[in-house]
Amino acid sequence: MQLRHPTLHGASVWGDEEFLLPPRVGVASPAPPPPTVVPHIETVLNSIGELVYVWDLVTDRISWTGDLPRTLGSLGEVDLSSGIAFGDRVSPESVVSRYEAIVKSDHRDEGDGVPYQLVYGLLQPRELGISGSVWVEDTGRWYGGADGRPARAQGVLRVVTERHNAERLRARHAHIDSLTGLLNRSHLSEKLQRLIEAAERSRKPFALLLVGLENLFALNRNYGYDAGDEVIAGLARRLCANMRASDLLARHAGNKIAIVAPECDLEQMQSIAMRLIDCVAAEPFETKAGAVPATIRVGGVIGPRHGRSSQMLFQHAEEALDAARESSSARFSAFSPSLARGHQRMQALSVAESIVSALDENRVELALQPIVRAKDGEAAFYEALLRVRLGDGSLVTPGSILPVAEKAGLVRLLDRRVLDLALEKMSADPRLRLSVNASLSTLLDPEWPDRLARALEMRQGVAERLTIEITETSMIEDIETTGHVVASCKRLGIKMAMDDFGSGHTSFRNLRAMAFDLVKIDGAFIRNIVNSEDDRFFARTLTALAHHLKLEIVAEWVEDEATAAMLREWGVDYFQGAFFGSAEG
Incomplete structure (x- = not known):
């Protein structure tokens, strides 16, 4: 009109x-x-640099509204009238294409169409002597035919080349170490993880070498910090000049540079390390303070043989570098399992000593993480989580110390201290409700139920605000003892929760006999339910089982609203996760 x-x-x-x-x-x-x-629709589109299209997937015809040459430049002069012709122009740099977003969609059209929005590149016509890509933002909605699958799509195409290039430049800066121009550690970790997966498929090993610049402290003291930075930057350039184009280099830490060499075995790794050691020592580095001599030590590990995660490979490379530093003669050390065992023994002794001193010096603390009601997001109670403050003031989380504490027989002492701290907090605040964890060692301690009863007698009104969490895997280690402990706690008025529900395959009979008050679904089944049909099935099955037993349900690791909405629809009672609050002291 x-x-x-x-x-x-x-x-x-x-x-x-x-x-x-x-x-x-x-x-x-x-x-x-x-x-x-x-104004006519084409006039409006041309003024804002957008194109409207309708794609008939049955005939593969694309109808355009707007001035293609004016919006897309030379690309608008070539044939873009079909899905095939348009798809041929999609740049290999693109993460996803319109075809993939529509034809390979997991969704079905329920009558209102299925929305999509993506950014991809379109190759300039090389036949016209033009190179590069035009980057576009494609926003639209596809509609299904009688079978619900895509039959027609309509949307708006907008050129965003400048925005895309700016974002790519920002991303590059986020991935690059400013001093050396090398990748930073986090970006190398991502690339290393992909290389691990590829190597497991191809059966081709690779090497991870960790190069440590020696005596950086003395270098900074004698020549100044600027000279120290210049030596590190010069070391990066010299290492790059002596590696293959396919190798990856990154600044791992202040004085450490990591090198990933694809398709490299142990013998080749040793050869690389010795060549780098020699080339660094061959001549000093030129700085504003004058020529500065430097030497390096190197630790290396072969992947994926000695680690199937980037974290594990870096840890083993650090152990190898430590061994090279401790040697009076060898400047290179390759990782071996025996080296790891020796390192782990020393590390375990160090951790055990830190735990004992923290207990003696009252450096065991609590961090409280809220567990919120699903219906309104308000905190219903809090989980009291262990934190150990080291002598230097830093905090250590349970994951890094509990395995050592269990082996050293210290976990019961930690459990006891956590419970005492929780009871003190609840006595001071009559409104506070807390849950605390009890390890298998604590459950098997015959004196623990009586000690708990005496502690509660001294603190009236606390028992009904306390919840004890027992992991499912701990429970099935000794069903009979766990049953007695649960019964003792229930007689005191304490609520009992099964933690990590779903991880230990508890039988229906045992679960019903224990008379728990609530279950906490293992977060491993929750964090990906939006994307994983298997996880959705398993989490919903666990929820249905808990409902059948009339148990309240806590879902762990709820990290976004989409996950929360799905769980809320299934009838989950409480949520715990960073989306609703992190653990705080």
Whole structure:
């Protein structure tokens, strides 16, 4: 429809219809307002640099509205009238194409269409002597045919090349170490993880070498910090000059550079390390403070043989580098399992000593993480989580110390301290409700139930606000003892929770006999339910089982609203996860 100028006094035309306006009696007619002109849709699109398209997937025809050459430049001069022709222009740099977003969609059209939005590149016509890509943002909605699968798509295409290039530049800066120009550690970790997966498929090993610049402290003291930075930057350049183009280099830490060499075995890794050691020592580094001599030590590990995660490989490379530093003669050390065992023994002794001193010096603390009601997001109670403060003031989480504490027989002492701290907090705040964890060692301690009863006798009104969490795997280690402990706690008025529900395959009979008050579904089954059909099935099955037993349900590791909405629909009672609050002291 198009608005046209008034044709008669008191009359206007909209489309093909005329509307006569009644005369205003006794009032002089004002001058008619200037006509309103509605610009043509193509004029609007051209002015904002956008194109509208309709793609008939049955015939593969694409109809465009807008000026293609004006919006896409030379790319608009070539054939873009079919899905095949358009798809041929999609750049290999693109993460996803329109075809993949629509035809390979996991969704079905329920009547309102399925929305999509993506950014991809379109190759400039090389046949016209033009290279590079035009980057576009494609926003639209596809509609299904009788079978619900895509039959028609319509959307808007907008050129975003400048924005894309700016974002790519920002991403590059986020991945690059500013001093050396090498990758930073986090980005190398991502690439290393992909290399591990590829090597497991191809059966081709690779090497991870960790190069440590020696005596950086003395270098900074003698020549100044600027000279130290210049030596590190010069070391990066010299290492790059002596590696293959396919090798990856990254600044791992202040004085450490990591090198990943694809398709490299143990013998080749040793050869590389010795060559680098020699080339660094061969001549000093030029700095503003003068020529500065430097030496390096190197630790290396072969992947994926000695580690199937980037974290494990870096840890083993650090152990190998430590061994090279401790040697009076060898400047290179390759990782071996025996080296790891020796390192782990020393590390375990160090951790055990830190735990004992933390207990003696009252450096065991609590961090409280909220467990919120699903219906309104308000905190219902909190989980009291262990934190150990080291002598230097830093905090250590349970994952890094509990395995050592269990082997050293210290976990019961930690459990006891956590419980005492929790009871003190609840006594001080009559509104506070807390849950604490009890390890298998604590459950098997015959004196623990009586000690708990005496502690609660001294703190009236606390028992009904306390929840004890027992992991499912701990429970099935000794069903009979766990049953007695649960019964003792219930007699005291304490609520009992099964933690990590779903991880230990508890039988239905045992679960019913224990008389728990609530279950906490293992977060491993929760964090990916939006994307994993298997996880959705398993989490929903666990929820249904808990409902059947009339148990309240806590879902762990709830990290976004989409996950929360799905769990809320299934009837989960409580949520725990970073989305609703992190653990705080």
